[in-house]
Amino acid sequence: MVIKRIDLIILSFSLILAILLGVLISFFGVLSLPIILALAFFVLFVFLIFKNPFWGILLIAFFIPFERLGSLEISAMTLRISQILGAITILSWFLKMLVEKNVRFKSNPIFIPLIIFLIINVVSFTQAVNLSRAVTVFLFTAFTILIGITVTNLVDSKDKLEKLIKVILLITLLVTIFGIFQFAGDLIGLPTSITGLREMYTMKVFGFPRIQSTFLEPLYLANYLLLPICLVLAFLLARKSYLKWYWLIIILSFSLINFILALSRAAYLALGFCLILIFIFYLKNIFSLKNILIFLAVLLIVYFVFMRVFGLTQDFNLAVSKFSTQAISLFTGASYTDRAETFSQAYSAFREHPWLGIGTGNFGPYVAHYPLIQPETGWLIVNNEFLEILAETGIFGLLSFLFVLGILFFRSIKAIQKAQDAYLKTVMFALFVTFLGVIIQYQTFSILYIMHIWFLIGLLVAVQNLILKTKEMLK
Numbered sequence: 001m002v003i004k005r006i007d008l009i010i011l012s013f014s015l016i017l018a019i020l021l022g023v024l025i026s027f028f029g030v031l032s033l034p035i036i037l038a039l040a041f042f043v044l045f046v047f048l049i050f051k052n053p054f055w056g057i058l059l060i061a062f063f064i065p066f067e068r069l070g071s072l073e074i075s076a077m078t079l080r081i082s083q084i085l086g087a088i089t090i091l092s093w094f095l096k097m098l099v100e101k102n103v104r105f106k107s108n109p110i111f112i113p114l115i116i117f118l119i120i121n122v123v124s125f126t127q128a129v130n131l132s133r134a135v136t137v138f139l140f141t142a143f144t145i146l147i148g149i150t151v152t153n154l155v156d157s158k159d160k161l162e163k164l165i166k167v168i169l170l171i172t173l174l175v176t177i178f179g180i181f182q183f184a185g186d187l188i189g190l191p192t193s194i195t196g197l198r199e200m201y202t203m204k205v206f207g208f209p210r211i212q213s214t215f216l217e218p219l220y221l222a223n224y225l226l227l228p229i230c231l232v233l234a235f236l237l238a239r240k241s242y243l244k245w246y247w248l249i250i251i252l253s254f255s256l257i258n259f260i261l262a263l264s265r266a267a268y269l270a271l272g273f274c275l276i277l278i279f280i281f282y283l284k285n286i287f288s289l290k291n292i293l294i295f296l297a298v299l300l301i302v303y304f305v306f307m308r309v310f311g312l313t314q315d316f317n318l319a320v321s322k323f324s325t326q327a328i329s330l331f332t333g334a335s336y337t338d339r340a341e342t343f344s345q346a347y348s349a350f351r352e353h354p355w356l357g358i359g360t361g362n363f364g365p366y367v368a369h370y371p372l373i374q375p376e377t378g379w380l381i382v383n384n385e386f387l388e389i390l391a392e393t394g395i396f397g398l399l400s401f402l403f404v405l406g407i408l409f410f411r412s413i414k415a416i417q418k419a420q421d422a423y424l425k426t427v428m429f430a431l432f433v434t435f436l437g438v439i440i441q442y443q444t445f446s447i448l449y450i451m452h453i454w455f456l457i458g459l460l461v462a463v464q465n466l467i468l469k470t471k472e473m474l475k
Contacts, residue, residue: 045085049092054154056089060147061167064452065175065224067216069196082451086147093150106153107465109411110404110457114145117400121360124393128359129370133379137361140449147451151458158424158466162242164459165231165427169243169251172228176254179213179221183261184309207322208310211261219445222267224452225259226437227430230274234430236294237282240422249294253301260306263326266444270437277433339383339444342367346382346391357394366391381446388446408435408460415464424467431460 048055063070063081070081097103105111121138128134155161178196185195186202186209201210201218215221232252235242259271279286310319345367349358358366364379365371382388390398412432419425438453 042084046088049085049088050095053089053093053096054160056085056092057151057154057160058164058167059085060089060451060455061164062171064455065171065214065221067214067220068198068212069214080451083143086143086150086451089154090146090150093154106156106462107469108149108152108461109407110461111149113400113404113407114149117397117404118142118145120356120393120397120400124356124359124397126359127353127356128362130359130362130365133365134360134362137449141360144449144451144454148454148458148461151455152461152465155459155462156466158421161427161463161466162423166243169228169231169247172225172255173251175213175221176225176251176258179211179258179261180254180305180309182213183209183211187309206326208319209261210263211258213258218262219264219267219441220450220452222259222262222264223270223438223441223445223450225255225262226267226270226274226441227434227452227456229255229259229271230278230430230434230437231427233275233278234282234426234433237278237285237291238422238426239285240426242423242426245294249297249301253298253305256298256302257305260302261309263323264441265327266441268327270440273440274433274437277436281429342380342382343384343387346384346387349391350387350394353394355394355396357390357392357397360392363388363391383445385442385446385448389448405439408457411464412460415467419467421467424463428463428467431456431463435460 045055045059049059060082063085066081118138118141121141125131125134125138155164182195182197186192186197192199192202195209196214197209197212199205201212203209210218211221212218213221215224228251232248232255236245236248236252259267285291310323346363349363349366352358361379363382364374367380368375382391386398386401389401412428412435415428416425416432419428434456438456
């Protein structure tokens with residue numbers, strides 16, 4: 001009876017979408033072919049997700065990088081494939097529990113602290129002058145947090161985790177291949193309609209392209225790549241053939257090339273910190289002949305591709321010089337000046353409203369003196385997540401958020417110490433190191449509702465649960 005009910009739901013959704021396809025064919029004819037194909041895939045995705053919500057997690061992981069390319073602008077909002085799939089996955093997961101009359105949630109020690117954090121955000125509405133902005137930011141934040149909670153509940157076995165990791169590495173490979181094309185394409189003069197680069201990141205601005213691949217910003221691309229880089233390094237150094245070594249070399253090489261070309265200085269610092277932790281953790285395994293040869297191969301690939309794409313510039317030496325200067329100039333330039341100013345403004349906002357802040361999402365309106373409509377350049381952000389939380393939700397908001405991070409930190413260490421399964425221990429360590437890297441990079445940007453970060457947090461808790469659950473079963 002359970003299967004029949006689920007199939008009925010799936011069939012109903014499929015019929016509705018099939019009718020929509022027919023309407024599109026009738027009204028738009030040949031011009032609607034891309035829309036028809038997109039909806040046809042959407043019907044398939046809905047079917048798979050409602051049959052098994054874990055398919056939704058795999059599809060979200062695949063489409064998360066498509067922040068800009070593949071997104072749809074609706075009024076002042078950007079609708080992304082991963083968001084749609086996330087909403088469907090959450091719905092299918094809840095419906096499945098209700099239909100099967102088995103409403104159970106996996107252990108999640110940050111659930112209550114997150115609820116407290118969200119409640120404080122709601123209470124901060126009382127301080128918000130721009131209430132609509134506060135509500136919008138809150139809803140996006142709550143949604144991405146719910147995505148993380150869904151990941152924790154649906155990644156409940158080692159087999160599912162292995163499939164998910166493979167999907168993450170697969171999409172990383174595709175995204176990084178496109179990133180290299182984007183860099184080379186802009187150098188040889190291809191239009192942005194083909195390369196997908198935003199005008200502000202073309203070589204006309206910097207003298208060289210600053211790639212973003214499928215992401216909205218280069219720093220988001222670099223932030224995302226922390227996970228696959230740490231995963232691949234951990235797999236290579238753990239002395240276990242979790243994937244074919246040559247695929248790991250290719251993914252690591254392409255990821256590092258994209259990471260460098262994204263030119264995010266804070267991301268460089270974050271990765272440097274991650275590499276130090278990985279080096280210390282796997283110190284005994286690093287200096288084997290196999291690993292030395294692998295890392296030499298990666299360095300040669302990165303060097304060769306890097307030099308070849310820069311070789312497409314008219315003045316190779318000048319381009320490399322400008323790139324190097326931009327990469328190491330941590331405390332100079334417009335970027336540093338802008339951040340210093342927003343840090344000061346955030347502190348001033350906190351001093352005016354120390355307990356509950358100026359209201360969720362209200363830093364931008366605050367520094368713009370609360371105009372009736374959003375400026376054309378968009379609302380300013382603090383560019384430091386912790387300062388932004390402090391300014392917008394006050395001491396209570398920041399303390400509740402730090403409590404969440406503290407639980408994740410100490411529970412991760414516990415899971416790494418107790419892990420007896422080699423694969424789970426390797427993945428757990430890579431996720432933990434990535435999590436710390438994200439916190440470091442969060443010192444220079446401040447969007448809390450980034451889906452891939454909450455996906456990472458949800459996966460972090462899921463692997464913690466798998467390890468600690470296995471430990472308890474072995475007692």
